Amino acid sequence: MMTWTFPTSSSEVLTAELGAGTWAAFTTRAGGVSEGEHASLNLGAGVGDAPEAVARNRGILARTADAPVAFVRQVHGVDVFRWDAQAVPALGEEPVADIVLTTAAGAAVAVLVADCVPVLLAGPGGVAAVHAGRKGVLAGAVPTAVAALAEEGVTVTHAAIGPSICGRCYEVPRALRTEASAQLAELHATTSWGTPALDLPAGVHAQLHAAGITRVDHQAICTLEDERFFSYRRSGVCGRFAGVVRLD
Numbered sequence: 001m002m003t004w005t006f007p008t009s010s011s012e013v014l015t016a017e018l019g020a021g022t023w024a025a026f027t028t029r030a031g032g033v034s035e036g037e038h039a040s041l042n043l044g045a046g047v048g049d050a051p052e053a054v055a056r057n058r059g060i061l062a063r064t065a066d067a068p069v070a071f072v073r074q075v076h077g078v079d080v081f082r083w084d085a086q087a088v089p090a091l092g093e094e095p096v097a098d099i100v101l102t103t104a105a106g107a108a109v110a111v112l113v114a115d116c117v118p119v120l121l122a123g124p125g126g127v128a129a130v131h132a133g134r135k136g137v138l139a140g141a142v143p144t145a146v147a148a149l150a151e152e153g154v155t156v157t158h159a160a161i162g163p164s165i166c167g168r169c170y171e172v173p174r175a176l177r178t179e180a181s182a183q184l185a186e187l188h189a190t191t192s193w194g195t196p197a198l199d200l201p202a203g204v205h206a207q208l209h210a211a212g213i214t215r216v217d218h219q220a221i222c223t224l225e226d227e228r229f230f231s232y233r234r235s236g237v238c239g240r241f242a243g244v245v246r247l248d
């Protein structure tokens with residue numbers, strides 16, 4: 001039986017600094033209605049949770065954000081969904097994209113993660129949310145999002161990097177580290193137990209810096225280590241938390 005709970009304090013989301021005219025946050029597992037391995041604020045469809053619980057949780061997030069929130073169906077790519085804020089994509093019918101942006105005042109956009117890096121971007125007149133896992137980082141999801149906002153006339157001035165698996169936890173095969181760090185040197189990392197790893201947040205930071213974005217609110221929290229967040233590596237079946245940004 002589900003209990004309808006409202007967020008009781010702002011401590012259930014971590015707010016991020018994205019400059020004037022925006023509100024940005026990363027959700028935690030707390031404050032929702034999902035149960036079991038999805039408890040409680042699972043915002044992801046298609047991860048084994050009851051759709052009605054996900055719908056309620058997305059309603060809770062919209063209330064917290066004080067705006068309609070658009071999600072996308074993420075596939076570790078670099079496609080862009082430009083949301084005109086006319087209608088929120090229905091649960092389970094979200095457009096396929098890993099970047100969602102809007103230039104509509106009063107609208108919010110979000111991406112879902114559980115170890116991948118949620119990246120939020122903002123500049124005068126526009127905001128974007130980016131899903132940047134290993135494939136997305138290597139495919140250039142972040143610079144693609146910056147370029148997509150530029151096409152809308154928005155120069156990105158601020159970015160936020162949310163909680164994600166850290167470079168001391170994200171173990172990968174040695175050949176994968178070699179290949180990835182040949183493309184983006186900042187990805188090269190070693191786990192705390194001495195094996196090859198990738199540092200995705202460091203890679204995103206480097207891409208933001210290369211794009212000329214220096215005002216970066218990096219919330220250096222590891223999802224594998226901090227149980228306030230869903231972590232696919234820690235749990236396998238689990239929910240998804242969100243990075244969300246609203247344009248005022």
Ligand SMILES: [Zn+2]
Pocket residue numbers: 165166167168169170222223224225
């Ligand atoms: Zn870690």
